[in-house]
Structure formats: structure tokens, C-alpha cells
Amino acid sequence: MAARLGAALPGAVTRATDEWVEVVPERVQEALRWLRDSEEFDAAQLSDLTAVDRHTHFEVVYHLQSLDLNHQVVVKAIVGDHEAPALPSAYPVYKGALLQEREVYDLMGIRFADHPDLRRLFLWEGFPGHPLRKDFLGIGGGQTSGLRRFPNEDRADPDRQMNRDNLTSQEMPREAGGHGSEHVASGGH
Amino acid sequence: MATTSDAANDTANEPYVLNIGPQHPSTHGVFRLRVVMDGEVIRDLDMIVGYLHRSMEKLAEERTYTQNIPFTDRADYLAAMSNNLGLCLAVERLAGVEVPERASYLRVIFAELQRIASHAMANGTLVSDAGAWQTPLLYMFREREKILDLFEMTCGARLTTNYMRIGGVAFDPPPEFWPALQELVDELPARIDEYASLVQDSEIFLARTRNVGVITAADAINGSLVGPALRGSGVPWDLRKAEPYCVYDRMEFEVPVGRHGDVYDRFMVRMEETRQSTAIIKQAMAQIPGGPHKTDIPLALRPPAGEVYGRVEGPRGELGFYLVSDGTPAPYRFHIRAPSLINLSLLREMAVGVSLPDAVVALGSLDIIVGDIDR
Numbered sequence: 001m002a003a004r005l006g007a008a009l010p011g012a013v014t015r016a017t018d019e020w021v022e023v024v025p026e027r028v029q030e031a032l033r034w035l036r037d038s039e040e041f042d043a044a045q046l047s048d049l050t051a052v053d054r055h056t057h058f059e060v061v062y063h064l065q066s067l068d069l070n071h072q073v074v075v076k077a078i079v080g081d082h083e084a085p086a087l088p089s090a091y092p093v094y095k096g097a098l099l100q101e102r103e104v105y106d107l108m109g110i111r112f113a114d115h116p117d118l119r120r121l122f123l124w125e126g127f128p129g130h131p132l133r134k135d136f137l138g139i140g141g142g143q144t145s146g147l148r149r150f151p152n153e154d155r156a157d158p159d160r161q162m163n164r165d166n167l168t169s170q171e172m173p174r175e176a177g178g179h180g181s182e183h184v185a186s187g188g189h
Numbered sequence: 190m191a192t193t194s195d196a197a198n199d200t201a202n203e204p205y206v207l208n209i210g211p212q213h214p215s216t217h218g219v220f221r222l223r224v225v226m227d228g229e230v231i232r233d234l235d236m237i238v239g240y241l242h243r244s245m246e247k248l249a250e251e252r253t254y255t256q257n258i259p260f261t262d263r264a265d266y267l268a269a270m271s272n273n274l275g276l277c278l279a280v281e282r283l284a285g286v287e288v289p290e291r292a293s294y295l296r297v298i299f300a301e302l303q304r305i306a307s308h309a310m311a312n313g314t315l316v317s318d319a320g321a322w323q324t325p326l327l328y329m330f331r332e333r334e335k336i337l338d339l340f341e342m343t344c345g346a347r348l349t350t351n352y353m354r355i356g357g358v359a360f361d362p363p364p365e366f367w368p369a370l371q372e373l374v375d376e377l378p379a380r381i382d383e384y385a386s387l388v389q390d391s392e393i394f395l396a397r398t399r400n401v402g403v404i405t406a407a408d409a410i411n412g413s414l415v416g417p418a419l420r421g422s423g424v425p426w427d428l429r430k431a432e433p434y435c436v437y438d439r440m441e442f443e444v445p446v447g448r449h450g451d452v453y454d455r456f457m458v459r460m461e462e463t464r465q466s467t468a469i470i471k472q473a474m475a476q477i478p479g480g481p482h483k484t485d486i487p488l489a490l491r492p493p494a495g496e497v498y499g500r501v502e503g504p505r506g507e508l509g510f511y512l513v514s515d516g517t518p519a520p521y522r523f524h525i526r527a528p529s530l531i532n533l534s535l536l537r538e539m540a541v542g543v544s545l546p547d548a549v550v551a552l553g554s555l556d557i558i559v560g561d562i563d564r
Contacts, residue, residue: 050526
């Protein structure tokens with residue numbers, strides 16, 4: 001698919017794997033339109049539009065679906081500007097992007113140019129920040145958000161036989177092989 | 190007198206803003222519409238959501254995959270089983286977990302029971318929106334009640350079931366479950382016919398739903414509509430057929446579609462789907478093998494780094510889970526593709542230019558669950 005898309009829109013594809021194709025963010029609308037209209041891919045429906053915060057950049061992920069050919073096409077746009085991310089809207093191609101882009105804007109703070117009604121969706125105008133960003137409400141002490149270890153992973157008695165029958169609700173068993181004394185307070189991985 | 194009449198005429202031509210909700214029976218939850226009206230006709234519509242926003246996607250990043258299953262109950266609280274199933278299938282694909290055959294059959298049985306219960310609620314409230322206040326709704330609650338009893342008997346909860354697990358289901362149903370289920374599927378077809386006879390030929394119901402809220406097939410596809418909202422417009426798209434999961438490839442069932450894409454067609458698609466679900470449950474009961482209901486997985490499940498988009502056909506359509514793992518016990522990104530939210534993409538286009546009562550019925554026919562919209 002990457003080869004066909006790259007041939008049709010020279011310079012638009014930056015990278016491709018077996019599962020998805022990455023396109024230049026400025027040309028994502030063009031790429032989506034081509035995929036929708038091409039007979040070979042027939043990506044008639046935008047199933048899902050979302051974004052992932054990778055600390056230094058954002059990935060905007062489009063899951064496209066062909067209803068006639070029953071296959072899925074995954075397109076990603078890597079938006080490098082973490083401070084003020086922006087890319088063209090998919091709404092002119094898929095009306096189904098209307099609320100999904102508002103959601104991404106609200107929770108991730110990515111702006112979609114040409115969106116007819118880009119406002120916050122769940123939170124109110126003036127809400128400080130965008131909650132799904134990884135740096136929202138930064139945690140002190142060099143920690144980053146996320147769960148690196150299981151709760152009480154190394155507080156449990158190592159000799160005690162851990163299985164489903166004798167677990168208390170406060171305890172999770174240590175993983176097979178154990179994870180040593182790696183500690184959350186030391187800053188995760 | 191002449192002066193007052195002139196003043197009345199002046200205001201009659203002036204659009205006014207009408208606020209519906211957040212607490213209003215026609216909005217099916219804590220959902221607000223801000224409507225600009227010109228007389229009885231809608232000129233503009235804006236939906237205001239977020240009253241139930243709990244930021245599940247953020248909370249999920251601090252919890253293990255198993256700890257996230259109860260969140261899915263609370264996303265779409267009328268389809269907890271289907272939501273559990275969607276997450277479990279996605280995690281199983283991400284972590285490479287095999288599911289015993291018996292568990293797959295149990296998942297199909299519970300997901301289809303959930304579909305019947307959810308469609309009964311959707312159609313019952315739609316009939317309420319159309320003016321038949323409460324009576325048909327309570328008829329449709331009757332069988333839903335029996336389904337919730339079956340859930341309670343199996344997992345102790347009626348609404349937020351938290352029944353599915355990564356690698357299977359939490360419990361094998363108790364012995365008294367099977368006779369009760371048999372009794373239910375035996376009487377369901379006659380009950381569904383009874384509901385249908387209550388409303389489907391009623392002149393008032395037809396007048397309120399025929400040619401109201403029409404969505405063309407092309408618009409439905411382009412607007413990312415899924416589930417009965419898409420099939421009502423005549424598009425035979427059902428993930429249980431297109432991408433069979435669990436054991437749906439061994440089941441014989443039809444995908445009902447509408448012809449006109451109006452409210453009535455979406456209502457009838459749901460009605461017919463409950464008949465098909467009953468047939469699926471009967472087949473699953475006949476085929477279900479013995480054996481374990483759950484595979485043992487490490488409680489400390491750390492899926493390899495990667496991503497997956499797992500999806501199921503929930504009562505409201507495609508319910509997707511986009512999970513990104515970085516090898517830690519919790520997902521790096523946990524996104525729910527919520528059918529209730531995305532099915533509202535065309536709401537404004539449907540509502541502008543029609544009368545307010547028609548817009549209320551059109552909204553009801555999309556079957557939104559506010560917990561699913563807001564998450």
C-alpha cells in the first residue's frame with residue numbers, strides 16, 4: 001500500500017511497516033482522500049481517529065475501513081511540534097471526523113486546520129491544559145506517569161506461595177522470574 | 190390590541206434559543222442540546238457533552254489491563270458485557286493469550302443476551318420519545334429483567350458485570366443458569382412478536398417515525414455511523430460477519446438492514462436483531478463444549494511493546510479499543526472508540542430544518558449512552 005500511495009502522492013509517505021503507513025502531516029488530508037477514492041483501497045469509512053503522546057512528538061492515528069473489500073488501512077501522521085501541534089483536518093474527507101477531532105483537540109491539544117467547529121468537547125473552554133498529554137500534572141521527583149510495576153510487587157513475602165487462592169486484595173503476586181528490587185521511587189526504568 | 194398583536198408578530202419571526210437538558214427525558218442521560226428555534230423548526234443545534242466525563246483513558250494509563258476491565262462496564266453501562274469483551278479480545282491479541290473454547294461460547298451467549306437487553310431498552314425509550322409514554326417501555330423491560338437476573342446469577346452484578354477476563358470469563362455459570370436460559374430463549378420469540386405488534390402497525394408510531402431522521406447510505410458510511418444506525422440505512426455491515434471473533438463464524442444468523450434509513454428502519458433493525466440474537470444463543474447452547482472457562486495468565490501481565498486495535502460489534506455498533514503497550518503492566522495509551530459519540534457526527538445535519546419533536550425521535554433512534562459518549 002505504501003508503494004502505491006507513494007507513487008500517487010510523491011513525497012507524502014515517510015515510512016511504512018506491515019501494519020501502518022506514516023505520511024507527512026501536512027499532506028494527511030490528501031492521502032486520506034486518495035485512499036478513500038482509490039478503487040484498490042476503497043477506504044470508505046473512518047473507523048477511528050485518535051492520537052498518542054510520545055513525549056517528543058504526537059502520533060495521530062487513522063483507522064480506515066473498506067466496507068466492500070473488508071480490509072483495514074492504518075495511517076499515521078507524526079506531528080513533530082510538541083508545543084503547538086497542528087495538522088489538516090480529515091473532516092473535508094470524512095464527516096465522521098467531526099467529533100473525533102474535537103475530542104483529540106480537547107484532550108491532547110492538537111489543532112486541526114479547516115475543521116469547521118474546533119472547540120473543546122468534554123471540558124470547558126478555559127480548562128488548563130490537555131489531560132491526555134503525558135506531561136499533564138507532572139509528577140515530581142523525576143517520575144513519569146504510568147505504572148511500571150505491580151502494586152506491592154516486592155513487599156510480599158518471597159517465600160510465600162502466591163496463587164489465586166491465598167491472595168489478599170492488597171497483594172499482587174510477583175511475576176514469574178521476579179523483577180529484583182527495582183523500585184518506583186528510583187525513577188522507574 | 191393592535192399594538193400587542195404587532196409585537197407578537199415581531200417576536201414570531203425572531204429565532205430563539207431553547208435549552209434541552211442536561212436533565213431531560215428525551216436526552217437519555219446527562220446530555221444537553223442548545224437549539225436555535227424558528228417557531229417549531231430547528232435552525233441550529235449544538236450538543237454539549239462532558240457531564241459524565243471521567244477521563245477513563247487517562248486513569249487507565251495508571252492501571253493494569255485487568256484493573257481496566259471494570260472501567261469498560263461504566264463506559265457503556267447498558268452493554269457492560271460487550272465492552273468487557275472488546276477490551277479482553279484486544280488485550281488477548283496484544284499479549285498472545287489463547288482462550289478456551291467453552292469461554293468463547295460463554296462470551297457469545299452473554300454478549301448476545303446483552304444485545305437483547307440493550308435493544309429492548311433502546312426501542313422502549315424510542316417509543317417513549319415518540320409519545321407512547323412508558324407502557325411499551327415497561328413491556329420491553331420485562332425480558333431485560335430476566336436477562337439481568339441471569340447476569341446476577343452468574344457473576345453477582347446486573348449492570349456493571351465485570352464478567353469477562355483476559356483469557357476467558359470469570360465464572361462458569363451455576364447449574365440453575367441453563368434451565369433459566371432455556372426458558373428465556375423459548376419464550377423470547379413470542380415476546381418479541383408481542384412487542385412488535387404493540388407498535389409496528391400503530392398509526393401514531395408510523396406517523397412519528399416514517400421518513401423522519403433519514404440518513405442515506407453514503408452519508409452513514411462517510412459519517413462513521415456504525416451498528417443499527419448504519420444498517421438502518423441499508424448497509425449490511427456487521428463485524429460479527431465481517432471479522433468473526435469468538436465463535437461467531439460457527440453461528441448461522443442474518444444481518445437485518447433497513448431500506449429508507451429513517452427512524453422506523455433503525456427501530457425495526459433492532460427488533461429483528463433481537464430475534465437473530467435469540468437464534469445465536471440457541472445455537473451456542475447446543476454447541477457449547479465442556480472444559481475450562483479461563484486460561485491461566487500471569488496475574489502480572491506485561492504485553493510486549495506494540496499496539497492493537499481490537500473491536501467488537503456491540504449493541505450500538507463498532508466498539509474499538511486502541512491499545513498501545515510499552516511493555517509495562519499498564520497501557521501506554523488506552524483509547525475507546527465509542528460508538529455513541531461517533532454516531533452523533535451527523536446529528537446537526539439531521540436536525541437542522543426539521544421540527545423539534547422529530548429531532549427528539551431522531552436522536553432517540555441513534556441510541557446514545559452518555560457514559561459511552563463521555564467516558
